[in-house]
Amino acid sequence: MNGRRYLKWAGWSVATLLGLCALLFVAGWAYIDSLDLEREPKANIHATANDLPFMAHRITETRGRILAVVTSTHQRADSKRKLGYELTELSRPYWWFVANGYQVDIASPLGGEPTMVLDDGLTDADYAFLNDAQVKQKLRQTIPLSAVQPERYAAVYFVGGKGTMFDFPHHPDIQRIVRDIYPRGVVAAVCHGPAALIGVTLENGEPLLRGRQITSFTNEEELFLIKDAAEFFPFLLQDKLVAEGATFQQGPLYLNNLVIDGRLITGQNPWSTWAVAEAVIEALGHQPIARATTPEEISVQLLLTFKREGLSAAIQQKSVSPQSDKMLILMHAVVAGMQWRLQEAYQLQQLARQ
Structure with missing residues (x-):
């Protein structure tokens, strides 16, 4: 009898567990479906420069040249982890510099075609960059840094990407x-x-x-994504910049943080890219042309308001804002949850659903 009772109890336990799993799956599916992510605007994968609204206001006179520099490091010899440069940190400033009257050359330590890293959340500007014949040619034949004549350029812009940690520091050119x-x-x-x-x-x-105000991808951001970052990279970038004598300005995790110290302009992460590009044009003495704020930038502003003033203020701001990027807000909810900031995670998903 005891054996029969045990088998019966085990059967009920398994059935109950399977039922709970099914219930959780259905609840999870219902929750995701309730977010209505399918209705989020989709980028045009066939976009061209002419599809970018701000290009309609393009400055036609040539004001000068800007040099964009990307990494040549695609992989560490003893690792399968892909490195390279970040597409969005090149494509968006590229079009912004062009729209504001500057020709843009692309260089790399070794020249030739470097490795590109594509993230999620590409926009029309990114696809227009990928689809442009002139850009493709520039990417296939980036200028070796040894061949760059710096006197030709009004500005130099260093594109991010994990490969930079290996071939940018102390590079003589x-x-x-x-x-x-x-x-x-x-x-x-x-x-x-x-x-x-x-x-x-x-x-x-x-x-x-020495003594400069600066920012970059922070230790916190690096170690959240790559737990062994301190061992994988030659150094943690924030620590190294401080060791070089810089005063490091750290902003919130994965949100825009722009730091300007005279003619030195730095941004903390990919969500600082538009701000850096606009600051470059202003530092060169020009008023940037008009540009609509992107849904991603609007979400970053909402998240900053949430961090500083709380959920109610962010919801109020969202009610009078144009279209935001729901996925970016949900990404921050996931990050908060992974760091056991559960109340914040719950509030952020509320913000996303508004």
């Missing part, structure tokens, strides 16, 4: 280019791009970073 441009032009970088500034000294022998 990067130092030569920055040393020439900085006294008269603009030096800008985003995310991991500030790795280019490590080891740069000016003509008077002073380290560029």
Whole structure:
């Protein structure tokens, strides 16, 4: 009898467990369906430059040239982890610089075609970049840094991407280019791009970073995504910049943080890219052309309001804002949940659903 009772109890337990799993699956599916993500606007994968609204206001006169620099490192020899440069950190500034009257050249330490990293959430600007014949040619034949004539450029912009951590620091041609441009032009970088500034000294022998206000991808952001980042990379970028004498300005996790110190402009992460690009144009002495704020930027603003003022203020702001990026807000909810900030995670999904 005991054996029969045990088998009966086990059968009921298994059935109950399967029922609970099925219930959780149905509840989870219903929750995801209730978010109505299918109705979110989709990017045009066939977009061209003419499809970007701000290009209609493009400055037709040529104001000068800007050099964009990407990494040549696609992989560490002892790892399968893909490196390279971040598409969105190049494509969006590229069109913005062009729209504001600048020709853009693309260079890399080794020249040729470097490795591109594509993230989720691509926009029309990113697809227009990928679809453009002239851009494709520039990417296939990036200029070797050794061949760059810095006197031709009003600004240099260092694109982010994890590969920069291996071939940007202490690069002699990067130092030569920055040393020439900085006294008269603009030096800008985003995310991991500030790795280019490590080891740069000016003509008077002073380290560029000493006493400068700066930001970059933070230790917190790095270690959340790559637990062994301190071992995988030669250093953590935030720590290295501070060791070089910079005053590091850290913003909230995965949100826009722009730092301007004279002609040195840096952004913390990919969500700082538009802000860096606009700041470059302003630092070059121009009023940027008109551009509608993107849904991603609107969501970043909502998230910043949430961080500073709470859920009610963010919901109120959202009620009078144009279309936001629901997926970005939900991504922050997931990050909060993974860090056991459960109340914040719950509130963020509420914000996304509004």
